[in-house]
Amino acid sequence: MRIVATGDTHVTKLLELPTRLIELMDEADLVIHTGDFVSNELLEEIEKRYNLLAVYGNSDDEKVKRKLKQTEKIRVNDVWIGVVHRGNYLNNFDDLGYKAKELGVNLLIFGHIHRFVLENFGDVIVLSPGSPTKPRQSVASCAIIDVKGSKVEVKFEIIDDIYCGMDVELK
Structure with missing residues (x-):
């Protein structure tokens, strides 16, 4: 199964998202936000x-918060995937590894930091897909996740030449 993970989009309409992200989502079996x-x-x-699995974030309006949960969990083939907006991390992501174990998931996808992160904590993967529109200390990105049985492959996808939320033009 092919999954596109994204988040921290901070736009009001679908067509405000980068074209490349829309193309990738069109090809996916599941979109995680x-x-x-x-x-x-x-x-x-x-x-x-x-086909969407999503949680609400701290910048979402009340309508979105009423529709979505703070935490989601889904089984894809033999892999349990959890989704949260943010953990209680300070300087590292260890607590997200513990959150994944608490939820009983093999892969925990989180947002809020607007940059791509991929970490292993033993048998748990912790992933932030970054932001396709307002990256921080990163490029505009998303994650492509392929799940086959119990095997998970994650690919970092650069969406656009946006850095730190600004268009950059070199002269």
């Missing part, structure tokens, strides 16, 4: 077009 849609309109557009 880690929150911060910002608008109910974007959530509804994505729900209509894609």
Whole structure:
């Protein structure tokens, strides 16, 4: 199964997302969003077009927060996947590894930090897909996840030449 994980989109409409992200989501079996849609309109557009598993983020409006949960969990083949917006991390992501174990998942996908992270904690994978629109200390990104049986392959996908939330033009 092919999954596109994204989050921290911070736009109000689907067509405000980068074209490359929309193309990738069109090819996916499942889209996972880690929150911060910002608008109910974007959530509804994505729900209509894609098979979506999502949580709300700290920047989401009340309509989005009423529709979505803070934590989600799904089984894909032989892999349990958890989704949260943010953990209680300070300087490292160890607590997210513990959160994954608490949820009983093999892969925990989280957002809020607007940059790509991929860490192993023993038999647990912790992943932040980054942000396709407002990256921080990173490039605009998402994650492509292929699940085959109990095997998980994660690929970092650069979406656009946006750095730290700004378009960069070198002269």
